[in-house]
Amino acid sequence: xxxxxxxxxxxxxxxxxxxxxxxxxxxxxxxxxxxxxxxxxxxxxxxxxxxxxxxxxxxxxxxxxxxxxxxxxxxxxxxxxxxxxxxxxxxxxxxxxxxxxxxxxxxxxxxxxxxxxxxxxxxxxxxxxxxxxxxxxxxxxxxxxxxxxxxxxxxxxxxxxxxxxxxxxxxxxxxxxxxxxx
Numbered sequence: 246x247x248x249x250x251x252x253x254x255x256x257x258x259x260x261x262x263x264x265x266x267x268x269x270x271x272x273x274x275x276x277x278x279x280x281x282x283x284x285x286x287x288x289x290x291x292x293x294x295x296x297x298x299x300x301x302x303x304x305x306x307x308x309x310x311x312x313x314x315x316x317x318x319x320x321x322x323x324x325x326x327x328x329x330x331x332x333x334x335x336x337x338x339x340x341x342x343x344x345x346x347x348x349x350x351x352x353x354x355x356x357x358x359x360x361x362x363x364x365x366x367x368x369x370x371x372x373x374x375x376x377x378x379x380x381x382x383x384x385x386x387x388x389x390x391x392x393x394x395x396x397x398x399x400x401x402x403x404x405x406x407x408x409x410x411x412x413x414x415x416x417x418x419x420x421x422x423x424x425x426x427x
Contacts, residue, residue: 259384262392265304266334269296273327284323289349293317293366296331297345301370304335304343305382308373312342315367315402323363326354336392337399341379342371344399367402 271292279285294311301309323329330350337344349364374380387393420427 257381257383259386260304261386261388262334263388265300266332267296267300267303269299269331269333271329271331273323273325273329275325278325282325284325284327284329286317286319289319289323289329289364290314290317290366292329292331293333293347293349293364294368296333297347297366297368297370300333300335300345301343301372304338304385305370305372305380307380308375309343309370309382310373312369312371313406315344315369315406317364317366319364321351321361321363323349323351324353328352328354328360329363330360334392334395335385336367336395337403338382338385339403340381342369343382343385344369344402346395346399367399369406 269292273284273288277284277288294314298309298311328351330352331347332350333345333347335343336346345368347366347368348362349366350360351363352358352360372380372382385396387396417427
């Protein structure tokens with residue numbers, strides 16, 4: 246997409262989706278388990294945040310911080326011994342923010358099957374400078390039809406985030422106008 250099509254006037258050259266795509270792999274151990282004996286969701290979420298942060302930093306060319314986790318879906322339990330692969334890429338960019346899509350796959354240590362998807366997530370990162378202030382990011386340039394679909398879906402998620410934020414602020418303002426204190 247061109248800067249004009251994105252509705253920005255960025256002078257930063259765009260980067261293709263593949264430029265920052267990454268995979269983080271980790272073997273799950275007993276230290277990673279919850280009370281049910283499967284890998285704790287928080288352990289998976291940390292791996293997701295780590296991989297997404299690496300992608301956001303790589304794409305933006307510097308520090309980026311997690312602004313939100315839009316959605317984290319756990320499809321199957323992860324077990325001790327599984328080799329977990331966390332695959333992440335930038336799906337969409339704004340002026341200072343980026344949506345990173347993450348897929349979590351697990352190879353079962355005791356099975357000779359291909360890795361299966363066990364989770365997915367969408368995170369929003371903000372690029373920051375040395376003072377922690379927002380800084381501009383390069384536009385992402387989708388390369389494949391899949392990348393284009395992910396870009397379009399990310400725009401829909403962004404519209405939903407903004408609409409949700411507006412609706413909540415309007416509700417709070419209405420409650421305050423009605424004299425209701427929280």
